Amino acid sequence: MNATSETVREAQPAIGFFARYLSVWVLLCIVAGIALGHVLPHAFASLAAMEVHQINLPVAGLVWLMIVPMLLRIDFAELSRVRKQVRGIGVTLFVNWAVKPFSMALLGWLFVRHVFAAWLPAGEHDAYIAGLVLLAAAPCTAMVFVWSRLCGGEPHFTLAQVALNDAIMVVAFAPIVAVLLGVAAIHVPWATLLLSVGLYIVAPVAIAQIWRRARLARGGEAALARTLKRIDPWSTAALLATLVLLFGFQGEAILRQPLVIVLLAVPIIIQVYFNAGLAYVLSRRLGVPHCVAGPSALIGASNFFELAVATAISLFGLRSGAALATVVGVLVEVPVMLSVVRVVNRTAHWFEAGVSDA
Numbered sequence: 001m002n003a004t005s006e007t008v009r010e011a012q013p014a015i016g017f018f019a020r021y022l023s024v025w026v027l028l029c030i031v032a033g034i035a036l037g038h039v040l041p042h043a044f045a046s047l048a049a050m051e052v053h054q055i056n057l058p059v060a061g062l063v064w065l066m067i068v069p070m071l072l073r074i075d076f077a078e079l080s081r082v083r084k085q086v087r088g089i090g091v092t093l094f095v096n097w098a099v100k101p102f103s104m105a106l107l108g109w110l111f112v113r114h115v116f117a118a119w120l121p122a123g124e125h126d127a128y129i130a131g132l133v134l135l136a137a138a139p140c141t142a143m144v145f146v147w148s149r150l151c152g153g154e155p156h157f158t159l160a161q162v163a164l165n166d167a168i169m170v171v172a173f174a175p176i177v178a179v180l181l182g183v184a185a186i187h188v189p190w191a192t193l194l195l196s197v198g199l200y201i202v203a204p205v206a207i208a209q210i211w212r213r214a215r216l217a218r219g220g221e222a223a224l225a226r227t228l229k230r231i232d233p234w235s236t237a238a239l240l241a242t243l244v245l246l247f248g249f250q251g252e253a254i255l256r257q258p259l260v261i262v263l264l265a266v267p268i269i270i271q272v273y274f275n276a277g278l279a280y281v282l283s284r285r286l287g288v289p290h291c292v293a294g295p296s297a298l299i300g301a302s303n304f305f306e307l308a309v310a311t312a313i314s315l316f317g318l319r320s321g322a323a324l325a326t327v328v329g330v331l332v333e334v335p336v337m338l339s340v341v342r343v344v345n346r347t348a349h350w351f352e353a354g355v356s357d358a
Contacts, residue, residue, distance in 0.1 A: 026331045029240055033247025034255060044248045048318050055192075055199065055314050059245060063200060063310040065238035069231045070141050070306075071208035072224075076163045085157050088283065088292035092161045095279045095300035096139045097172060103274060104136030105129070105180045107267035116263045124321035131312050131325025132267060133180045138173055139165045140302035144295065147302065147337055151344045153295035161299055169304075170201055177311075196314040200307050239330075242309065246327050249318040264328045269336055276301035276340045280347075284354045293351065294344045302337055305329045 037044050050057045108129040112120060120128065141162060148158040174197045215224045279300035283293030308326040316322040 021334075025240060026243060026327075029243035030247045030331075033244040033249075036244065037248030037252070040248075044245070047245065048249060055195065056318055059242060059310065059313050059318070060199065062238040062242045062245075063306060064204060065234045066242070066306045067141075067200065067204045067235075068208050068211075069228065069235040071166070071204055072212050072228060072231070073145065074141070074163050074166055074205075074208070075159055075212070076167065076209065085154075085160070085288075085292050087286045088157060088288045088296050089161060089164065091279050091282045091286065091288065091293075092165070092296045092299060093168075094282070095275050095296075096165060097168065097176070099278065100139070100271070100275050100300060101133060101137045101176050101180055104267070104271050105133050105183070107271055108132040111263070111267045116266070119259055119263060121257065121260075121321070127316055127321030128264060128325045130181055130316060131308070131320075131322035132264070134177060134308040134312050134315075134322065135268065135303050135305060135326050135329040136271060137177050137180070138169055138304035138307045139299050141166060141304050143333070143337070144299045144302055147298040147341055148295040150338075150341045151294035151298065152291055153298075154289070154291040157292050158295045158299075161295065165299065166205060170197075170205065173197055173201060173307075192314055193311070196311045199314075200310045239306070243327065243330065246309070246313075246318065246323060249323075260324070261328055261331070264325050265332050268329055268332055272301045272332075272336050272340065276343075280344065280351070284351050290348050290351050297344060298337065298340060301340055302333065303329055305333060 047058050048056065112125050112128045112132075117125065144162060145158060147153075148155070174193050178193060211227075212224065215227050219226075276297045280293055280297040283296055288296070305326060308329065309323065312320065312322040312326045
């Protein structure tokens with residue numbers, strides 16, 4: 001490995017204490033949110049009422065604090081490296097944009113409308129499916145760097161695929177969501193959807209890139225690293241605060257039917273393993289190196305849940321089943337993705353044997 005690759009690898013974050021136990025923090029936020037919502041109902045009602053064109057202002061501010069630090073890590077100049085791993089990028093794009101959203105829509109329809117229909121509130125079926133679709137329609141931006149590092153992923157490829165997916169997401173997220181929700185016979189308020197895309201994708205990407213270039217121009221990589229270290233706690237605190245708000249708004253519904261959380265987790269978990277496995281097997285069949293196949297499988301499985309949560313709130317409301325479904329994605333993300341990492345690492349010899357025989 002050359003010095004440049006080693007530098008890029010070191011710049012990627014190792015999995016930290018917070019990320020490793022994210023599911024624990026989410027569970028604590030569920031408890032805290034439900035308790036606070038019960039004790040301070042008027043305060044949460046006031047926060048819920050702070051909206052402009054169906055955009056909840058407190059949640060919007062918190063989402064920005066989550067997203068901008070993540071996007072600040074993305075270097076769109078890495079798109080020039082895409083041509084060096086055409087097959088790996090091809091697998092990533094196919095799974096992320098041609099399979100993942102549609103497979104989740106199918107799983108949502110199957111489980112919500114049929115398999116689990118009797119145990120889920122009938123009036124929330126459409127909203128649950130919408131939340132699942134929103135969760136799958138945007139590939140992961142930040143945590144994929146952690147997963148890639150844990151499986152020995154090629155750092156330049158990881159950066160390139162994240163940058164390419166973010167660029168595609170700017171133009172493809174809204175149309176894909178609208179098509180899938182339209183097929184599911186769910187009304188899509190186009191004005192709100194486009195506003196959400198502008199607010200939660202286009203604007204944060206633009207601001208993060210301007211900020212990134214300014215830091216690099218003034219102090220180079222060292223200055224950018226210092227900035228990232230300083231603002232990372234904002235992202236963590238914002239995520240936890242958002243979850244407390246969400247569960248504060250939905251606490252009563254959860255207490256009435258806690259089984260909903262478990263049932264909604266089922267199609268999410270199946271979708272993660274299906275897409276990760278598909279990307280991994282396709283990479284092996286196409287002769288893609290293991291250090292590229294790993295990140296490709298992982299980004300195909302994980303979700304940009306911050307964007308999904310924010311868009312679900314904008315389109316359907318803070319207390320909606322759609323918002324709840326996206327939060328379930330946060331709950332299962334870390335343990336499921338760590339299991340995918342373990343599978344990728346343990347099958348390295350099998351994978352490389354298949355590539356050498358191809």
